[in-house]
Amino acid sequence: MANAKSVHVCTACGYEAPRWSGQCPGCGEWNTLAEELRARAGGSGRGAGQRAGASGVTPVALGSVAAADHTRLSTGIGELDNVLGGGLVPGSLVLIGGSPGVGKSTLTTMALANLVAAGRRTLYVSAEESPAQIRLRAQRLSAGQPLGIPVIAETDLATVVATLERERPEVCVVDSVQTLHCAELASASGSVAQVREVATEIMQVAKTRRIAVLLVGHVTKEGALAGPRVLEHLVDCVLQFDGERERSYRTVRAVKNRFGSTNEAGVFEMRDDGLVEVLDASARFVAEATRAPGSVVLCAMEGSRPLLVEVQALVSPSELEQPRRVVAGIGRNRLALVLAVLARHTGVGLGNADVFVNVVGGVRVDEPGADLAVALAVASAARGRPLQSAPGRPLACFGELGLTGELRTVGHSDRRLAEAAKFELGEVVHPSRCRTLRDAVRATLAGDAAGADAGLPSDPAVRS
Ligand code: TYD
Ligand code: MG
Numbered sequence: 001m002a003n004a005k006s007v008h009v010c011t012a013c014g015y016e017a018p019r020w021s022g023q024c025p026g027c028g029e030w031n032t033l034a035e036e037l038r039a040r041a042g043g044s045g046r047g048a049g050q051r052a053g054a055s056g057v058t059p060v061a062l063g064s065v066a067a068a069d070h071t072r073l074s075t076g077i078g079e080l081d082n083v084l085g086g087g088l089v090p091g092s093l094v095l096i097g098g099s100p101g102v103g104k105s106t107l108t109t110m111a112l113a114n115l116v117a118a119g120r121r122t123l124y125v126s127a128e129e130s131p132a133q134i135r136l137r138a139q140r141l142s143a144g145q146p147l148g149i150p151v152i153a154e155t156d157l158a159t160v161v162a163t164l165e166r167e168r169p170e171v172c173v174v175d176s177v178q179t180l181h182c183a184e185l186a187s188a189s190g191s192v193a194q195v196r197e198v199a200t201e202i203m204q205v206a207k208t209r210r211i212a213v214l215l216v217g218h219v220t221k222e223g224a225l226a227g228p229r230v231l232e233h234l235v236d237c238v239l240q241f242d243g244e245r246e247r248s249y250r251t252v253r254a255v256k257n258r259f260g261s262t263n264e265a266g267v268f269e270m271r272d273d274g275l276v277e278v279l280d281a282s283a284r285f286v287a288e289a290t291r292a293p294g295s296v297v298l299c300a301m302e303g304s305r306p307l308l309v310e311v312q313a314l315v316s317p318s319e320l321e322q323p324r325r326v327v328a329g330i331g332r333n334r335l336a337l338v339l340a341v342l343a344r345h346t347g348v349g350l351g352n353a354d355v356f357v358n359v360v361g362g363v364r365v366d367e368p369g370a371d372l373a374v375a376l377a378v379a380s381a382a383r384g385r386p387l388q389s390a391p392g393r394p395l396a397c398f399g400e401l402g403l404t405g406e407l408r409t410v411g412h413s414d415r416r417l418a419e420a421a422k423f424e425l426g427e428v429v430h431p432s433r434c435r436t437l438r439d440a441v442r443a444t445l446a447g448d449a450a451g452a453d454a455g456l457p458s459d460p461a462v463r464s
Pocket of ligand 2: 105106128177
């Protein structure tokens with residue numbers, strides 16, 4: 001421990017500063033710099049270029065580089081393989097982030113169970129649960145051979161690395177990166193320094209021994225990986241596991257993938273015997289759509305696949321100085337933008353109303369194409385009347401809102417429309433049909449056309 005100087009590391013972005021300051025110079029967040037002991041000389045291999053005796057190497061032309069070996073290991077879970085870009089790449093590090101209870105341990109256990117059944121050497125490292133707890137989960141699963149998975153319950157990083165060296169599995173799950181502990185660092189498990197060290201050491205074994213590692217990571221409520229973003233740079237692939245503990249639908253998507261596209265996403269349902277791939281998600285969401293005031297079907301894209309989901313809104317008079325804006329499945333800032341455009345360009349002002357927006361089924365839609373659905377759901381809720389569509393069918397829509405009230409084209413219109421046609425959704429409102437939000441509101445909440453211009457004075461939720 002030659003270099004025992006302390007550094008201040010930002011808990012949000014991992015930025016390192018020599019001394020404390022209130023605002024992180026890296027990401028601009030306040031009060032995120034925390035003191036960390038730089039307990040290891042030279043840190044985690046950083047500054048290696050300055051080591052004595054280092055000499056240059058001869059560059060090679062790309063054409064004479066041997067093409068990478070493309071053998072991939074199938075996890076036996078089609079949706080997961082798809083998101084990974086065709087299976088696990090030997091020697092790669094995959095980070096699976098998700099909130100507690102979303103099913104990370106379940107998904108990774110199922111993957112190993114399938115790999116065991118396919119005759120692969122695996123290892124499940126749990127730094128959170130005892131072998132008995134892992135067994136309890138495993139025996140519920142109807143996937144592969146869950147009881148054949150070798151497990152260790154260990155929190156000490158050095159022991160885990162030594163075990164990997166000894167066992168040389170082809171695929172290993174580390175659950176979770178935040179609970180493993182490097183004894184040489186003074187800081188607590190889950191701190192930036194710890195997590196970075198854990199990931200770096202495991203990556204070194206993974207690369208040299210060609211072990212595909214699934215690294216489980218917890219995310220905070222806001223959706224960021226707890227602690228350091230630095231992890232995202234270290235690993236080859238980052239999968240985001242979304243959904244809520246209480247709801248049955250979950251989505252897995254790649255936010256970074258060195259070996260495949262980040263356009264793929266998978267939909268799962270949590271059942272009693274584990275996660276089941278949902279291949280007909282659109283059909284279910286359409287069947288469940290209420291068609292009541294405040295409900296609309298969004299033609300969303302989950303990666304390169306269209307998905308019909310119901311977006312619901314509720315508007316009620318607020319008793320608060322600052323009315324509530326509650327969202328599930330979309331970003332708060334996106335709602336703020338939609339409400340501002342609604343108020344400015346259609347006269348649906350909601351300054352005195354609480355607004356709740358929910359994407360049904362626990363699905364998360366992180367695309368601007370959802371704007372129009374949010375706007376129509378809110379407008380319909382504010383007026384207390386359903387959106388007009390073909391008799392008996394819910395209204396569907398997609399499109400981005402521009403700040404001047406125009407509807408903007410979004411990608412994959414054809415696929416979205418095809419999906420809507422497949423499920424016989426009569427009316428689809430989209431940017432090629434309506435040029436502005438005002439047109440869209442008029443077309444779907446007709447009979448109220450005058451109200452659209454007059455600021456809806458009769459509306460109970462919208463008084464000013
Ligand atoms: P878990 O995989 O432990 O979540 P995470 O590792 O992300 O924290 O399990 C999530 C929840 O799913 C848990 O509350 C129990 C439930 N569950 C089922 O409904 N069915 C199952 O087959 C399993 C294994 C878990
Ligand atoms: Mg878990």
